[in-house]
Amino acid sequence: MSEVVVSLFHVRDERTVQSRIEEAVEDYSRTYKTEDSQVKLLYESGGKPYLESRAVELSISHSGExxxxxxxxxxxxxxxQLIREKGVCSVAKRFFHPEEYRYLQETGFxxxxxxxxxxxxxxxxxxxGITDGFSAFSVVDSQGLLSSVNGAELKLIPFLPEYRICVCAERIGSLIIRDKREKR
Incomplete structure (x- = not known):
């Protein structure tokens, strides 16, 4: 089971991406007693970020604020994702699995x-990444959003009503949300 810590920052925070990651890694290391003194961010050929030490895996996202x-x-x-109303129908038709598109049509998107x-x-x-078969798999069935896809667990995080946030890991044990939006 994976222990996942999600740190959320305000985009207008003057700190750099590197300093935000360093703070998040320090918090994670304190919580789970891991050692990761090397907080150097690198990227795989597909664009996925990783820490040079590989002691901790990470994923980064941003939208809106x-x-x-x-x-x-x-x-x-x-x-x-910041919720926006424009263009969702055409985006769903282009990128989603046919089962997902049908589901969205039935539920009004x-x-x-x-x-x-x-x-x-x-x-x-x-x-x-989204270019490699985003429409090849579905995250819904006739009942709605699945809790897992291809053996990986999905967890929607209720945080702010105008955002949707989701975490995916093989098996999510504990999930801790750290709200870092206030400036220090």
């Missing part, structure tokens, strides 16, 4: 951002 970093000892995916964050957190978890 939120920037977030998910950390875990196992592979993790995080997506944040109200769950679009829940599906999008679930899908994007999953492809970040796998390292595939």
């Amino acid at each position: 939120l920037w977030g970093c998910a950390l875990s000892k196992e592979s993790v995916g995080l997506d944040i 109200s769950d679009f951002f829940s599906l999008w964050t679930a899908k994007e957190s999953y492809v970040k978890f796998t390292g595939e």
Whole structure:
């Protein structure tokens, strides 16, 4: 089971991405008693970020006024989306699995951002990215949003009503949200 810590920052925070990641890693290390003195951010060929030491896995996302970093000892995916009404139908038709598109048509597209964050957190978890078969898998069935896809667990995080946030990991044990939006 993965222990996942999600740190959420305000995008207008003057700190750099590096300093936000350093703070998030320090918090994670204190919570789970891990050692990660090397907080050097690198990128795989597909664009997935990772820490040079590989002691902790991470995923980064931002949308609107939120920037977030998910950390875990196992592979993790995080997506944040500010809810916007424009263009969701055409985006769903272009990028979603046919089953997901049908589901959204039936529900009036109200769950679009829940599906999008679930899908994007999953492809970040796998390292595939949205260009490699985003429509090849579905995160819904006839009952609604699935709690897992291809063996990976999905967890929507209720945080702010105007955002959807989802974390994906193989098995999520504990999930801690750290609200870092206040300036120091």
